[in-house]
Amino acid sequence: MAEKVLMKGNEALAAAAVRAGCRFYFGYPITPQTELAAYMSKVMPKVGGTFLQAESEISAINMLYGAAAAGARAMTSSSSPGISLKGEGISYMAGADLPGVIVNVERGGPGLGSIQPSQQDYWQATRAMGHGDFFMIVYAPNTVQEMADMVFTAFEKADEYLTPVMILADGLLGQMMEPVELPDEIGELPEKPWATNGHKNQREHNIANSLYLQSDELEAKLLERAKRYEAIVEKEQLSEGFMLEDAEIVLVAFGASSRIARSAVVKAREEGIKAGLLRPITLWPFPEKALAETLSTAKAYLSVEMNMGQMVDDVRLVVEGRAPVEHFGRTGGIIPTPDEVLCAIRSLNEKVGE
């Protein structure tokens, strides 16, 4: 670990990727993630890597497909509308079992929406990034430090499970400045015997492809991939608990809204309300086990999101009707204030209190 420096979230994502061995970045500018691309354009030439501003988001994701197929660690990034354009390519990557890291620094939607932060792409990231039965691991950091650390993890997990991995951030996390210790440069990268990097008549040729001419072969492939998904759900759930030991009102929040929810929990505790916070760090797999553990003390759940209510569905799937689950959110680029969240905690507490 190096010493602490000051970085924007977007810069930390880029700097950590380079240190994780990423040598290919493809992107197309969009607010509020442009600093990531700008950083890559300055640093990639210095480390012998490639920064390529593609002609569109669609070409950028297909370049990621190509670089991943050839065995490189590669990244693309965008913000919500641009991520939608990448959906087709991400599905193709999942279909060809290709590892790659995709960063979404969310802004308000739908459509062009706004350039202010949002968390309106939760369903897209965890359920519907593209067509076909596929998932990708989704990390939701909430500090600049975690943004740097998560990029490292994202590349590792992508290679381990042969799947695209997403970092889901938002405009506020991308633009804000915090002290960060960048991870050390990675040493050895994993071997990739499946990579399409030239067989030199030494082995059978490798193919990166998502097309199956026989349906039973495709089904067999999907079943094999589902086993990997099962392993991910079993082993890769990450979350952080705050004041959960005796929590009656359990807030669930990720990313920027978890920082706000945490402030609101502290204020609620000062008023004698037993509030706590479960912060999902992986959105897929959703931290079901950690959330289920809160059921022993919880009287009600409040999902705090910068959207109209998306993750609240996953909370309900775990709680299964055993406690009321409500949503509080601001949307379209508005960030809730700690006091607004505190009001929501108070009214929920009144509703479920003795």
Place this chain on the structure above:
Amino acid sequence: MNERAHIPEALLDLPNVVVVCGHYGVGKTNFSLNLAYDLADAGRKVTLVDLDIVNPYFRSSDHAAALEGAGVELLCPQSAGTALDAPMLSVAIDSAIEHAQNAENTVCVIDAGGDDVGATALGRYAKAITAEPYAMLYVVNALREQTLEPQEAAALLPEMEFTSHLKATHVVNNTHLMDSTTPDVVARGVAFAREAADLLDLPLLCTAVPYAEAPGKPGVPTEGASKLEQTVNSGAVACENPYFVRILVKKPWDA
């Protein structure tokens, strides 16, 4: 409880047009806001120009209501605070510069966007600014990851001078680590800024030291900020013209 020290004389003695430029994220906006408030406090009639047409986040325009309350006039791009990411500048900026040059006791502080790209918008006003003596403060921060060496910080200024058609007159040291700023961080920043200033053959105007206020208690420093202030004032950190600046650019959960 001690009060925050007054703004250093050196900042009160600047010409009436003060341009603040620097690398992305060194803290130009937080410095400009403090300067605008403190000059107004010192009895000056202050106009703050938000000239950042590059980045729509964390900018002077976000502080419109508080600035108005303090009697500081804010001029910002017409699209500021909206989802429109368009480089439109107010026609009032020219007259604000001219007015500051001619009226007594009047200051125009111009908060430019980051790097040479952000400084480009200044070029539009170079003719008006250079008509009278002006100050252009080059803000440096020893802990920004892309400018950790004084040479790297010094290397960026000519690019900004080229696009702005202006010449920097002073270096401002704004080295900090937010809440984690220690006396060591301040000392390191002073050494860094001195070296950068020497390389650029410019005077080091002041060292901004964060003065964090306790949540919900304006004017009352946190324990850490109080200690930092005492250490700097005791002379334990060699630092000319310390300028204790409030942390005004905040995150929503710290507000």
